[in-house]
Amino acid sequence: MGNRFRMNWESLLSAERLGDKTYQPHRNRSIFVQDHDRIVFSAPFRRLANKTQVQPLYENDHVHHRLIHSIEVSSVGRSLAMRVGHWLAETGELPEPQVPDLADIVQAACVAHDIGNPPFGHSGEEAMGAWFSEGFANARGLLADLPAGLRPEFTAFEGNAQGFRILTRLEMYRGDGGMRLSKATLGAFTKYPVTAPDRECINGGSHHGETYVGLKKFGIFVSDLPQFATAARSLGLPERTHEQARYWARHPLVFLMEAADDITYNIVDLEDAYTTGELPFDLVRRLLAELGGKPNSNAPGMTEAEEIGYLRARGIGSAIEASVDAFITHYDAIMRGTFSGDLIGASRLGEAFAAAKAVARERIFTAPRKTELEISGRRIIANVMSGILPVYEDLARGGWDIAALSPHSRQLVRALSLDLRDIRDAESALHALADFTSGMTDRYALRISRMLSGA
Missing domain, CATH: 1.10.3410.10 (putative deoxyguanosinetriphosphate triphosphohydrolase like domain)
Structure with missing residues (x-):
């Protein structure tokens, strides 16, 4: 798309639900308020109460964790959107009755913004990526079966992409729209509208000598691209191409x-x-x-x-x-x-x-206690991932038939409540491994690491 293209608010505030074409608006509760409520009542959001913001495993009750941080971000986001909305209404860019919609959309996107983050904060993302990188370098079994083009979405594990996966695939209507949020909220949530392989193709975010902020990281797994593309079309987000790769312009509310x-x-x-x-x-x-x-x-x-x-x-x-x-x-x-x-x-x-x-x-970020706990967190995550990988390898050997799992694998599945639904190949198996690991709280990860290592 050329730079002359201009997005419009009528499309950007789409109230269409992903995966639910039959949805009809409620008179007393807008879909954007419903989006917010679906997110805050979800298990992944609830688990943010025991995930690191900056200070890992801190005993001081006044230090922020991810859930409190997300609530505070949503408060600030709502204030920002209300002020911008009133300015848009004053300038004739937006009908006055839609100003509250703007605020509700941003508030919903804000409470979801960290929902895909693993335990131990951003160091947890690095730990998961490092584990996958080491595994691919010594690729055997399941790790060797993953197509090379998909490896970047694991070696640079990204909580933003995991968040989109949770919202659109894993929660509520599993595999059928997920939470079925409005397309406007999904657009406002997606900071990096590009897949990892496409971003790699665009040379790490450089396009014709310029770096677009939406290419700083990736925010969509390849398997989730159809859902995002559907939302982007309804929202009217400009789609751009570079050789065989494609990405989208950010939604203004991002x-x-x-x-x-x-x-x-x-x-x-x-x-x-x-x-x-x-x-x-x-x-x-x-x-x-x-x-x-x-x-x-x-x-x-x-x-x-x-x-x-x-x-x-x-x-x-x-x-x-x-x-x-x-x-x-x-x-x-x-x-x-x-x-x-x-x-x-x-x-x-x-x-x-x-x-x-x-x-x-x-x-x-370099404080001794934080550094020590991040080193421990990296080891904990590696212990967990190495400890449960054999279950997915066993599943692969049995032709993805859960009934063919060995007794020990079944024992691990029971002990950890591993979700083996929808696993049919190396890609979906490794995503399931990442789903489990990234969904853990800090303390649960520590407990499971100890259990798996016999401590």
Whole structure:
């Protein structure tokens, strides 16, 4: 598609349900509210309560985990979308009655944004990818049977793609639309509208010398591409090709969902680091004041923790305003699918956020306790994956017949409640292995690792 193509909100806010052509809107509860409710009542969302945000296996109850983070992101995302929606209505870009739809869609996408993340945070993604990489390097049995072109979606395991798989395949209507969410919510969820093999073909995200933000990672497994393509057609997302590869422009609401995540974790990571003692009060206060502005006067009687909480709230409010301004500034490029930045980076607070990120990289992410636990987490994930791989190899030897499993494999299936449905080849077997591993909580992964190793 050429750059003249401009997306339109009538298509972008599609209320069609993936996998359910018979759906009829409810008078008192929109499909976008239903999307949100289906996500928050799902088991994968509930498990986020015991998955690492930044601090692994922390005993301090005030440190964030993935579920609290997701709820906070959804709050920020809703505020962003309401402000953008009112601006769109004022400029005649969007009918006024659809402003709440915009907010509901972004809120639903935000609560789902981390639903595919494995235990131990982003280090868990790296651990799973490393295990697959080592397995393919010494490929035998099931790992050797996977077509080489599909290996990148395992060796660079991606929680975003796993999240799309959960939403559209694994939960509720299994294999038939999954949660059957609206196409608008799925569009707003998908940060990286490209498969791993197609992204590899586009030379790691470089297209004619330019890097499009939607190609930074991959967000769709090859087996799930038909579902995304169906949603993209209804949404009117521009499809682009490069040689034999294809990808899509981002849905405009992705930028709001992404900004909500950026705002929340960058600011709250600082607060958590103060809470755990990894960063001193004066440094955190200075960084937050640069984001939210210094208050006119200090409230008397505030404890240090209360002052940090106050500055955190001011920082989030200021970042929301700056992100809305950036969306408005880059609106035309966003609607043409050519904007290739992020709203926070493009905003007036870009430098202040860059400073906060630099401190996080140097002082939080490299903290001794976090590093030690990430090393342990990597070993735990490897133990789990190596321990259950023989079940899938046994299934392959038996022609994918569950009844042909050995007694020991059956014992493992019972002990771990392994789901062996829909496995018919190496690709689906390895996805099932990844489904189980990425779905584990931190503590459950530790327990199963100990069980499998006989500890």
